Amino acid sequence: MRKIKEFIIEKLILICGIASIFFVVLIFLFLLKEGLSVFNIVSPFNFLFGKSWYPISEPPQLGILPLILGSLLVTLGAAIISIPIGVGCAVYIAEVAPGKIKEILKAGIELLAAIPSVVLGFIGMVTLVPLVKNIFHLPTGLTALSGSIMLAFMAMPTIVSIAEDALYSIPKTYKEGALALGATHWQTIWRVMLPAASSGILAAIMLGIGRVIGETMAVMMITGNAAVIPQSILAPVRTLTATIAAEMGEAVVGSEHYFALFAVGIVLFFISFIINVTADLFLHKKQ
Amino acid sequence: MKRNSHRAQNIAFFFLLMATLLIVVPVGLIVVIIIQKGLPAINWQFLSDVPRQGMRAGGIFPAIIGTIYLVTGAIVFALPIGLLAAIYLSEYSKDNPLNRIIKLAIINLAGVPSVVYGLFGLALFVIFFKFGASILSGSLTLGIMILPIVITTSREALESVPQSFREVSLSLGASKWQTIRNIVLPNAIPGILTGTILGLGRAAGETAPILFTVAAFYLPQLPKSIFDQAMALPYHLYVISTQVPNVDEKIRYGTAFVLLALVLFMNLVAIIIRTKFRKKKKW
Amino acid sequence: MVIFDIKNLNIWFDSTQALKNVTMQVLPHEILSIIGPSNSGKTTFLRILNRLNDLNARFKMNGDVWFNGQDIKKVDVELLRRKVGMVFALPLPLPLSIFDNVAYGMKMAGVNSRKRLAQVVENALKQAYLWEEVKDRLGESAFKLSGGQQQRLCIARTLAVEPDVILFDEPCSGLDPISTAKVEDAMVKLKEKYTIVLVTNNVKQAARVGDRTAFFLSGELIELDKTEKIFTVPQDKRTDGYIRGKFG
Numbered sequence: 001m002r003k004i005k006e007f008i009i010e011k012l013i014l015i016c017g018i019a020s021i022f023f024v025v026l027i028f029l030f031l032l033k034e035g036l037s038v039f040n041i042v043s044p045f046n047f048l049f050g051k052s053w054y055p056i057s058e059p060p061q062l063g064i065l066p067l068i069l070g071s072l073l074v075t076l077g078a079a080i081i082s083i084p085i086g087v088g089c090a091v092y093i094a095e096v097a098p099g100k101i102k103e104i105l106k107a108g109i110e111l112l113a114a115i116p117s118v119v120l121g122f123i124g125m126v127t128l129v130p131l132v133k134n135i136f137h138l139p140t141g142l143t144a145l146s147g148s149i150m151l152a153f154m155a156m157p158t159i160v161s162i163a164e165d166a167l168y169s170i171p172k173t174y175k176e177g178a179l180a181l182g183a184t185h186w187q188t189i190w191r192v193m194l195p196a197a198s199s200g201i202l203a204a205i206m207l208g209i210g211r212v213i214g215e216t217m218a219v220m221m222i223t224g225n226a227a228v229i230p231q232s233i234l235a236p237v238r239t240l241t242a243t244i245a246a247e248m249g250e251a252v253v254g255s256e257h258y259f260a261l262f263a264v265g266i267v268l269f270f271i272s273f274i275i276n277v278t279a280d281l282f283l284h285k286k287q
Numbered sequence: 288m289k290r291n292s293h294r295a296q297n298i299a300f301f302f303l304l305m306a307t308l309l310i311v312v313p314v315g316l317i318v319v320i321i322i323q324k325g326l327p328a329i330n331w332q333f334l335s336d337v338p339r340q341g342m343r344a345g346g347i348f349p350a351i352i353g354t355i356y357l358v359t360g361a362i363v364f365a366l367p368i369g370l371l372a373a374i375y376l377s378e379y380s381k382d383n384p385l386n387r388i389i390k391l392a393i394i395n396l397a398g399v400p401s402v403v404y405g406l407f408g409l410a411l412f413v414i415f416f417k418f419g420a421s422i423l424s425g426s427l428t429l430g431i432m433i434l435p436i437v438i439t440t441s442r443e444a445l446e447s448v449p450q451s452f453r454e455v456s457l458s459l460g461a462s463k464w465q466t467i468r469n470i471v472l473p474n475a476i477p478g479i480l481t482g483t484i485l486g487l488g489r490a491a492g493e494t495a496p497i498l499f500t501v502a503a504f505y506l507p508q509l510p511k512s513i514f515d516q517a518m519a520l521p522y523h524l525y526v527i528s529t530q531v532p533n534v535d536e537k538i539r540y541g542t543a544f545v546l547l548a549l550v551l552f553m554n555l556v557a558i559i560i561r562t563k564f565r566k567k568k569k570w
Numbered sequence: 571m572v573i574f575d576i577k578n579l580n581i582w583f584d585s586t587q588a589l590k591n592v593t594m595q596v597l598p599h600e601i602l603s604i605i606g607p608s609n610s611g612k613t614t615f616l617r618i619l620n621r622l623n624d625l626n627a628r629f630k631m632n633g634d635v636w637f638n639g640q641d642i643k644k645v646d647v648e649l650l651r652r653k654v655g656m657v658f659a660l661p662l663p664l665p666l667s668i669f670d671n672v673a674y675g676m677k678m679a680g681v682n683s684r685k686r687l688a689q690v691v692e693n694a695l696k697q698a699y700l701w702e703e704v705k706d707r708l709g710e711s712a713f714k715l716s717g718g719q720q721q722r723l724c725i726a727r728t729l730a731v732e733p734d735v736i737l738f739d740e741p742c743s744g745l746d747p748i749s750t751a752k753v754e755d756a757m758v759k760l761k762e763k764y765t766i767v768l769v770t771n772n773v774k775q776a777a778r779v780g781d782r783t784a785f786f787l788s789g790e791l792i793e794l795d796k797t798e799k800i801f802t803v804p805q806d807k808r809t810d811g812y813i814r815g816k817f818g
Contacts, residue, residue: 002680006464010379016368017375018385020392020438023431027399030410088306096300097307107558108311114554115317116492117401118521119543122528123317126536156310186296207398214400216495217521221529241402241495248406248499253414265406269399276398280391381627451662455724458620459675459731460652469678474665 031269035262038062047263053227055247055257062260064267066229070144070237071213073230074223077148078155078212083205085152086159090204093160094167095189113157121221124150129222136234142224144237150218155208162207162283166200167193203282210275214268216241240264318547325544328537334545337507342527343534345507347542352509353422353517354491354549357501360426360513361433361490366483369437373479376438377445378467397435401495404432408500423513425501432496433486440485444478445471477564481557488553492546494521504530520546572636573598573735573765574619579633581614581789583626588614590789592633596735601757601766603780603797605773607812611789612769613659616737619767620654621647638734652679655728659740661720663712668704671712671723675731690730698726699756718749725756736760738768742775754779773813777801785809 038047042062050063093105128149133141174196178188194201224236225246238246244261251257332346339345380386408428418424448471456466494502502522510517524542527534574596581589589611596602596619604612614623621642623629635642642650652675663671670677672691681687691708695701700722704715712723721741728736738757742750757766757779770776776783777797784794785806793800793809804810 002462006462009464013371013375013379016371017380017389019368019372020389020396020434023434024392024395024399026411027403027407027431030407030415031403034406034410085306085309088303089310092300092303092307096303105307105311108314110554110558111318111551112310112314114488114492114550115314116494116521116546116550118492118494118525119321119547120317122524122539122543123320125528126539127320153310153313160310184292184296186299187292190299210398214398214402216400216402217525221525241400244402244406245495245498248409262406262410265403268403272398272400272403273395276394277391280394451658451660452664454622454625455658455662455664456674456678457625458622458651458656458658459678459727460648461675461678462648465678469674470664 028269031262031266035259035264035266038256038259038263041256041259047260048267051229053243055251055260060256060260062256064240064243064260064264066227067238067240067243067264068267069229070223070227071239071241073144073233073237074147074151074219074239075209075212077144077233078151079205079209081148081152082155082159082208082212086156086204086208087163087201089156090160090163090167090201091189091194094164095185095193109157109160112153113161117154117215117217118221120150120154121218124218124222132234138234140224140236142222142236144223144230144233144235147219147223147237147239148233150222151212151215154215154218155212158211159204159208162204163197163201166197166204169200170196199282199285203279206275206279206282210272210279213275214241214272216245220245240268244268318551321540321544321547324536325540325542325547328541329544333538333541338505338523339507342505342523342531343538347520347523347545349506349509350518350520350523350542351545353501353503353519354521356422356510356513356517357425357429357497357519358487358490360422361429362483362487364427364430365434365437365486369434369482369486370441370479372434372438373441373445374467374472376442378463378471393435393438396431397439399432401432401493402498404428404496405498405500407431408496413500419514420499420501420503420516421514422501422510422517425497425517425519426513428496428500429490429493432493433490436486436489437482440482441475441479444475444482447478448474477560481561481564484553484557484560488550488557491553492521492550494519494525497522520549571598572596573638575634575636576618577634577636579615579618579635580631581611581618581623582630584628588789589618592791594784594791594794596765596767597782598765599761600781601761601768601779603776603783604767604769604786605771605776605783605812606786606792608771609788610786612786613739615786616656616739616767616769618642619735619737620651620656622651622656652731653733654735654737655731655733656737656739657721657724657728657741660744661717661724663715663720663723666712667709668712668715668723669708672727672730674727679731691726694726694730695723697729697756697760698722699752700726718745718752721745721749721753722756725753729760733764735765735767738766738770740769740771743771750775773815785812787812 047062047064049065051065052061052063053066054061093102097105124146128146129141132143132146170193174192175188178192219239220242225238225242226236227238230237244264248261251261334346335348336346337349408424412418412424412427413420452470453466456470497519501517503516503518504526506516506518524546527539527542572595577593579589579592606612617623618635664674669691672694673687676687676690692701695704700719703719715723742753760766780797783797783800785792787808793804793806800809801813
């Protein structure tokens with residue numbers, strides 16, 4: 001009797017064990033199921049590289065190049081801001097900060113990670129957006145730049161915590177060896193620790209960027225959402241994610257617009273898949 | 288030479304400190320601003336009344352309740368599956384290709400953009416299963432989204448139970464499941480609880496996955512069943528910040544405050560459990 | 571009659587061979603001591619007898635191990651482990667109360683009667699000479715006991731399952747001389763009811779309590795004989811060298 005019960009439980013455990021695979025496949029299949037139909041109307045090439053996105057005009061123009069460029073521009077800006085600051089902060093926490101302050105800083109980073117994206121978007125709207133508008137004398141502060149700054153902020157917890165882990169997991173002997181040779185603490189960090197942790201730091205950066213590309217609410221609230229090919233970082237842009245979030249509510253189920261938004265989802269799924277698999281490779285190279 | 292390198296170090300450390308402050312100070316400011324401007328808006332009426340006058344007055348009660356329903360539904364779904372999956376990974380899986388694929392799947396599940404979860408929930412639960420835009424659809428979508436958090440933290444908790452306990456239990460004639468049930472699980476509960484609460488916090492704050500699966504723009508009444516739509520705090524904040532003109536700032540900040548307080552409270556509880564557990568560790 | 575009959579046993583962990591062609595027997599109501607330097611395969615050998623090596627994914631074996639005339643690969647592993655108890659190198663109480671530690675094996679075997687469990691726990695603790703020290707605080711956490719008490723608790727816990735054989739894996743390595751003497755006393759008394767296999771790093775301990783002694787070196791069984799013989803007229807130079815403390 002007990003044996004039968006345990007047999008059933010263990011089978012249940014196995015099923016749940018592979019549930020993650022099941023869900024990833026399920027997500028992919030349902031995106032394909034709903035999204036592939038768009039390619040009856042527009043070729044994959046014209047979909048990815050078409051310059052205009054007018055999904056409800058007649059006939060609809062379904063080129064997502066403006067959205068891809070919007071995402072790229074905002075992501076690039078966020079990366080330029082967040083990588084040096086994030087890695088610098090990770091080094092400070094891992095190597096420089098004294099014990100008690102280290103714990104406070106780590107708690108601060110965790111706090112940032114916990115703040116919902118819609119709250120950050122709201123705060124960005126009421127503080128950052130007017131600031132950008134006034135500094136650059138723009139008609140609106142809802143720009144790619146505002147989005148980049150806000151997203152850089154949201155990428156920080158990922159970059160800092162993973163990079164800090166990478167630094168932390170370097171064998172102590174590396175550091176002690178360099179210090180024993182008379183190098184200063186900073187020289188040791190710069191010449192020994194950072195190179196030794198490089199693959200982990202690279203993974204941290206990639207996952208941070210992954211977070212940025214997938215971020216939806218904050219970016220939708222502060223980038224202005226103009227679906228045109230961006231001319232400047234001070235102009236409004238619209239990202240892939242924001243397009244889905246903003247338009248799916250109005251798209252008629254089964255319409256071309258609906259299919260196209262799912263196809264955008266497929267693109268996002270692929271991007272995040274590639275980023276996560278590569279980052280994972282980097283993380284495991286370390287060991 | 289020596290002096291130069293020390294000066295270089297001082298300059299470098301100064302910049303590292305600046306980088307750190309550039310992150311930490313704004314975090315503090317955000318929290319302070321929301322408390323300072325949001326707290327005055329909080330009173331019993333705000334928390335217990337329905338939104339009125341096109342959300343320009345009244346309270347946020349239905350949004351609070353909606354979020355509680357969604358979060359409960361998500362965890363009811365994610366905890367059993369996530370815990371059993373963690374048990375599989377920690378206790379049963381061997382170092383083989385299947386195990387590697389599972390780990391990769393979990394990483395990818397954690398990395399899928401939240402709005403893509405929204406699409407998925409729309410396609411699978413709302414349309415394919417015909418649940419409609421409902422608490423059920425939204426909860427399941429959120430549940431799948433937080434599954435990686437529950438699995439990863441539970442697995443860490445299970446793996447932190449010393450291997451020797453398992454050997455002792457097995458050596459006394461206990462079966463593998465008896466060992467897990469009586470020895471491994473009870474000692475991993477604090478860690479599992481931490482993961483569960485972190486998952487709850489994440490589910491409570493997410494907007495994109497519920498946009499098309501459950502969230503109601505304006506629904507000044509409480510949902511009656513899991514097949515009803517519901518308001519939710521994060522979506523409500525989004526709506527009154529961007530979709531409705533002329534909403535009193537107080538209401539926006541008040542809503543942001545309640546959402547932030549809810550999420551941070553859950554995180555705080557998780558952190559407290561974690562630290563208490565570490566101090567009390569018996570081995 | 572033979573308790574364990576081991577024939578041509580080879581063990582690998584991945585490609586590393588841990589035991590090489592071991593053939594030997596364990597006889598009823600004896601204390602069989604196993605000595606040898608570290609990494610000579612003693613503990614690996616011990617963990618064959620209750621199939622604890624099965625937990626290691628890299629473990630492979632060939633050869634035969636018979637327990638009471640049955641192939642251990644074919645018997646129910648939980649039943650085998652109940653018949654062949656084990657006391658580990660370090661005191662390893664489970665994170666439970668003293669009572670629940672001792673009652674654990676019986677509970678898992680399906681004994682639920684509170685009265686019966688109390689009887690079993692008392693008997694086991696008495697046999698391990700711990701009853702007097704703990705009878706008033708059975709509900710306390712086992713971690714509150716001293717190291718020596720914890721190890722005797724572990725012995726009691728093993729006895730409570732009513733095994734035929736008890737495997738001791740360097741049971742005194744973490745204990746002071748007085749606690750060690752108590753554990754050794756217990757072993758000698760236990761021999762009347764049980765068969766004991768004792769792995770030890772302490773050659774003198776083998777000489778004190780062992781009826782027969784086996785010497786392992788680099789995964790090979792070098793010599794197995796009556797303890798007096800091993801310690802007075804060893805047949806193999808390497809045994810002699812080890813006993814005299816020339817290596818290991």
